[in-house]
Amino acid sequence: AQSVAQPEDQVNVAEGNPLTVKCTYSVSGNPYLFWYVQYPNRGLQFLLKYITGDNLVKGSYGFEAEFNKSQTSFHLKKPSALVSDSALYFCAVRGVAPSKIIFGSGTRLSIRP
Amino acid sequence: GAVVSQHPSRVICKSGTSVKIECRSLDFQATTMFWYRQFPKQSLMLMATSNEGSKATYEQGVEKDKFLINHASLTLSTLTVTSAHPEDSSFYICSARGLAGDLNTGELFFGEGSRLTVL
Numbered sequence: 645a646q647s648v649a650q651p652e653d654q655v656n657v658a659e660g661n662p663l664t665v666k667c668t669y670s671v672s673g674n675p676y677l678f679w680y681v682q683y684p685n686r687g688l689q690f691l692l693k694y695i696t697g698d699n700l701v702k703g704s705y706g707f708e709a710e711f712n713k714s715q716t717s718f719h720l721k722k723p724s725a726l727v728s729d730s731a732l733y734f735c736a737v738r739g740v741a742p743s744k745i746i747f748g749s750g751t752r753l754s755i756r757p
Numbered sequence: 758g759a760v761v762s763q764h765p766s767r768v769i770c771k772s773g774t775s776v777k778i779e780c781r782s783l784d785f786q787a788t789t790m791f792w793y794r795q796f797p798k799q800s801l802m803l804m805a806t807s808n809e810g811s812k813a814t815y816e817q818g819v820e821k822d823k824f825l826i827n828h829a830s831l832t833l834s835t836l837t838v839t840s841a842h843p844e845d846s847s848f849y850i851c852s853a854r855g856l857a858g859d860l861n862t863g864e865l866f867f868g869e870g871s872r873l874t875v876l
Contacts, residue, residue, distance in 0.1 A: 678864065687763065687850050687867035688801075734800065745791075745865055749800045 646671045648718075648735045650748040657725045657755050665720040665751045667735030676738035677718045678745070679709055683731050691733075694718060705729070725755045759785045761853050763868025770841055771876055778836045778871045780851030786831035787853035791865065792824075795848040807834045841875040848872050 647670045657663045669675055676695055680688040692703025699711045709720045720733060735748040760783040770776050780790055789808055793801040805826050807813045813826035823845075825837040834853075838845050849872075852865040 680867075685766075685848075685870065685872065687761075687869045688852070688865075689867070690864060693864055744803065744806070747800050 646737050646739050646746050648677075648737045648746060648748040650733075650735055650751045652751050653749075654752045654754065657753070659727050659755050659757050660724050663722050663725045663729070663753065663755070665733050665735075665753060667718045667720065667748060669716050669718060669735075669737050671737055675711075675718075677709075677711065678736040678738075679703065679707070679718075679720050680734045680736060680747075681705075681731050682734065682750075688734065691720070727755045727757055729753060730755045759783075759853070759866040761787075761851065761866045761868040763851050763871055765871060766869060767872045767874075769874045769876065772842055773840055775837055775839045776841055776873060778838075778849055778851075778873075780834045780836070780853070780868050782832045782853045782866070785853075787834070788831065789854045790828060790834040791852045791854075792826060792834075792836050793850045793852070795850060795870075801850060804836075838873065841873070843875045846873055846875045 649668045651666055678693045679691040681691055682688045691707050692701050694701045694711045702708045707722050709718055711718050733751050736745050739746050762781045762783050764779045768776055791806055792804045794804050795801050803816050804819045805813045805815045807826045807828040809828045809831050815821050828834040848870050850870045851868040
């Protein structure tokens with residue numbers, strides 16, 4: 645079965661420092677991976693996706709993610725964090741049926757000034 | 758990018774009443790819409806998949822008669838919480854997939870969510 649795991653409930657980073665939000669996956673077949681961000685009391689916003697091609701995927705708001713097949717990981721990264729990046733981040737994988745997206749448990753990112 | 762509008766954003770109702778939440782795709786036709794429920798500090802739980810013109814497919818454990826879903830057109834799906842109780846209080850989020858482009862990749866466009874509080 646397809647699944648994703650986000651091992652960290654919370655990540656705290658100082659503004660200006662690099663940030664990483666971890667995600668590992670388990671899939672049968674080729675992985676279709678996504679990152680979404682959720683601000684308080686809002687829906688989810690798409691950040692980026694990996695379908696095929698370059699392992700380093702660039703997305704919205706300066707975020708990028710690195711697909712690592714050997715480690716089955718898809719960590720979200722940003723070279724320099726902003727306070728406005730503070731939000732809830734979800735890693736997701738396409739299910740066996742294309743219509744389903746399976747979300748991780750979410751990681752709350754807190755950027756301190 | 759594609760826009761999904763969800764209404765109302767907040768609703769407070771009395772126990773025993775029914776509440777309808779609308780999800781509209783504003784600039785594309787959504788063949789498939791999804792309804793999620795999110796509890797505080799938790800991930801999204803898929804409740805049901807709604808296909809235009811057909812019955813919704815509910816996930817295991819979700820009561821069909823409790824959460825009525827209608828997808829009458831390619832731009833509108835509704836979720837009706839019937840005979841609401843305090844335990845139904847939650848954040849409900851819809852998402853939509855268009856006719857083409859993201860059909861195989863699984864990318865979704867989300868509404869802003871609706872916070873339901875049942876007194």
